[in-house]
Amino acid sequence: MNASDHRSKSRADTAAASLTNHHSAREEGGGQGAAPQLLCVDAESDGQRIDNFLLRFVKGVPRSHLYRILRRGEVRVNKGRIKADYRLRTGDLVRIPPLRLAAPETPARVPDGQLARLDRAVLFEDERLLVIDKPAGLAVHGGSGLSYGLIESLRQLRPGRELELVHRLDRDTSGCLIISKRRSALRELHQIIREGAMDKRYLALILGELARPELTVDAPLKKNILRGGERLVQVDPVEGKPARTRFRRLRRLAFGDQCVTLVEAELITGRTHQIRVHAAHLGTPLAGDPKYGDEQANRALKPFGLTRLFLHASALSLRLDYMTRPLRVEAPLPHELEQILVALEAAA
Known part of the structure; x- marks a missing residue:
């Protein structure tokens, strides 16, 4: 299968349940709609302590509260309880309970010109994944003073799809980057990376x-x-x-x-x-x-x-x-x- 002969742009509404990240956390005690987050650990976070991982990915939650839910065993890794010094491995599935967050800011609107350039930069796409030629100077995700990154831009470009980064490139590195469109694809891609x-x-x-x-x-x-x-x-x-x-x-x-x-x-x-x-x-x-x-x-x-x-x-x-x-x-x-x-x- 070659990218040049397979660039399907299906818009079918068949996306399976996907891993969430911090942007979709629910409020603690939020009623029947409240649900835990599931995060699949990528190679970038391999070896990182679970407490530092949470501090990096879960924004708007007091540090004291994160350590409290760790002590209570409310954070699970691969369905098991862990301690605050547990070191993550690529492919670990982290379950985070519903958390009370600060009121979320309205996501920054990515300029139409940027979205058009990214659409042209898609090298391959099917129902499970897409590969994009990431431009230099664009971080893979927002934060640290950045209004948006590549993944936020692609979510605006592909609304209704649960897109997740499979791996990362440094901000100043350009080239091939894989984005999953289904939870099953994300798991399989992480397994492939883990196995080399x-x-x-x-x-x-x-x-x-x-x-x-x-x-x-x-x-x-x-x-x-x-x-x-x-x-x-x-x-x-x-x-x-x-x-x-x-x-x-x-x-x-x-x-x-x-x-x-x-x-x-x-x-x-x-x-x-x-x-x-x-x-x-x-x-x-x-x-x-x-x-x-x-x-x-x-x-x-x-x-x-x-x-x-x-x-x-x-x-x-x-x-x-x-x-x-x-x-x-x-x-x-x-x-x-x-x-x-x-x-x-x-x-x-």
Whole structure:
């Protein structure tokens, strides 16, 4: 099954019950309509403590109340009681009881132009999932000062469908992103990710060059949350989680008295900031990376058009039970990144 020959846009009202997230929490004691939330843990939250997970996803509820329902055993994971220090695993199903929330704000209306651009960016869609070419600069969800993100935009674009993020891309990373349209699809996709059965490829520009045409980085990663909520990941052989990335050299380009290299990065595991940290670990950070990169080199690349992180989720392959053959979806390198390569070649 190929994205180019399967772009169905069915609007059938057959959506099954789907996992909810914090936007659909009911008021505590809200009568017969009150219902618990169900959250399926994705790879991004793997290893996170349940209390921190709740604080991140359930907004408008006092911290003291969240710890109280944890102590009472009202929060369940996979139908069992857990303690506040329980660490989540990808695929865990978290049940949160009805909560009393602050009055919800009216969701920000996404501009029509933005919705039209996102509609054109859909690479594949059927009744169970869609794959979109996420533009750089758009966060996958709102919050932290953002009125809306990709998922809020898609919910306005596909009203009546229960859309959920299957995985994530950093705000400044573009490319293939999967959105589930049914609860059963979300579960199956998380299972595929957990088993390492989804092939994900990225295009990246690194500063310097690989020591070999192809090499695999096997370096455990530990995620730290800084005081302001910023995530910082580092290689940690003792406390880090297993992380492996395979890099392949595609094109070497002269850059002053140095060079940059276009590489394909294959995620064997899927940790936060994995490609960025593993590239930096090799001594070849990604061009345009403000967190793990080389500030001086990034400035030197600006005249060539570099204004963002040069990282693009270029392709993914997977197969769900209902598919007669594997699905492969590709997203072309964005024009602004392609032009950087053109400018570097012209200057060589």
